[in-house]
Amino acid sequence: MKVTVVGxxxxxATAADVIAKKNFADEVVLIDIKEGLSEGKAMDIMQTAxxxxxxxxxxxxxxxxxxxxxxxxxxxxxxxxxKPGMSREDLIGTNxxxxxxxxxxxxxxxxDAIFIIxxxxxxxxTYLTLKDSKLPRNRILGQGGMLDSSRFRYFLAQAxxxxxxxxxxxxxxGMVVGGHSDKTxxxxxxxxxxxxxxxxxxxxxxQISEAVEATKVGGATLTKLLGTSAWYAPGAAAAAMVxxxxxxAKKLIPCCVYLDGEYGEKDLCIGVPVILGKSGCxxxxxxxxxxxxxxxxxxxxxxxxxxxxxxxxxxx
Numbered sequence: 001m002k003v004t005v006v007g008x009x010x011x012x013a014t015a016a017d018v019i020a021k022k023n024f025a026d027e028v029v030l031i032d033i034k035e036g037l038s039e040g041k042a043m044d045i046m047q048t049a050x051x052x053x054x055x056x057x058x059x060x061x062x063x064x065x066x067x068x069x070x071x072x073x074x075x076x077x078x079x080x081x082x083k084p085g086m087s088r089e090d091l092i093g094t095n096x097x098x099x100x101x102x103x104x105x106x107x108x109x110x111x112d113a114i115f116i117i118x119x120x121x122x123x124x125x126t127y128l129t130l131k132d133s134k135l136p137r138n139r140i141l142g143q144g145g146m147l148d149s150s151r152f153r154y155f156l157a158q159a160x161x162x163x164x165x166x167x168x169x170x171x172x173x174g175m176v177v178g179g180h181s182d183k184t185x186x187x188x189x190x191x192x193x194x195x196x197x198x199x200x201x202x203x204x205x206x207q208i209s210e211a212v213e214a215t216k217v218g219g220a221t222l223t224k225l226l227g228t229s230a231w232y233a234p235g236a237a238a239a240a241m242v243x244x245x246x247x248x249a250k251k252l253i254p255c256c257v258y259l260d261g262e263y264g265e266k267d268l269c270i271g272v273p274v275i276l277g278k279s280g281c282x283x284x285x286x287x288x289x290x291x292x293x294x295x296x297x298x299x300x301x302x303x304x305x306x307x308x309x310x311x312x313x314x315x316x
Contacts, residue, residue, distance in 0.1 A: 014235025144180030145254025
């Protein structure tokens with residue numbers, strides 16, 4: 001399998017590095033507009049191959065999309081990252097132009113590719129990619145739910161350990177749906193478990209609320225600490241999605257996808273559970289929400305539609 005990662009910044013380089021280390025792809029092309037950046041990072045990754053025992057070839061190129069030809073999966077990380085105090089939605093004007101240009105160039109050389117969008121605001125950029133490319137909806141995915149769910153599990157594990165139930169992150173299962181936004185993502189408390197036990201049986205409402213709120217501002221917290229957007233978890237989340245597609249794993253993963261009647265919504269890209277396999281999104285899984293979760297999901301849908309309305313000329 002050939003995978004292209006567009007954008008050799010922190011997130012893109014991390015995604016390329018994790019994909020290479022997992023050793024399921026034959027080739028990863030890392031492409032950026034900055035001269036030498038992707039070449040240098042690709043070389044650095046390749047110099048770990050013998051130590052880490054992987055055979056994937058990582059190639060860096062500067063703004064030459066012909067080198068990405070016949071990619072099966074294209075991961076788009078391009079765009080400006082958040083700075084402290086910025087919301088993801090603040091990036092819409094600049095990043096819409098960048099993402100549209102990238103998609104138009106990439107699709108010329110890889111017309112059959114599956115696209116994974118990371119650029120923020122991710123739900124709107126996924127919607128823009130779908131409308132601009134006119135590709136089938138199963139081939140356009142946004143990476144938000146995978147990352148947010150990982151953060152939810154982390155904060156739940158911390159809460160459980162503090163409450164006297166020593167938990168590693170891998171002991172906890174939990175899912176986040178809705179928009180990839182600090183204010184409107186929806187951690188599904190009703191579905192969260194600790195080794196099969198509902199977390200609601202073990203944690204107080206206050207403890208759960210603290211974990212939920214920490215999850216929702218997880219990206220902003222890291223941006224404040226780091227001075228820019230996080231990259232290890234976003235890059236790893238993208239790599240996990242690529243792996244599920246490459247291996248036809250049929251994994252249940254929360255992703256941003258286009259809804260056409262599912263969950264009672266149409267003409268919208270938002271995070272819901274899907275089955276990921278070689279065709280991309282092979283099935284949208286409709287789960288039952290609690291009344292509170294349904295109300296919050298509806299709020300998230302309304303916010304996503306409002307953000308899409310600001311795409312303006314980018315949709316033309």
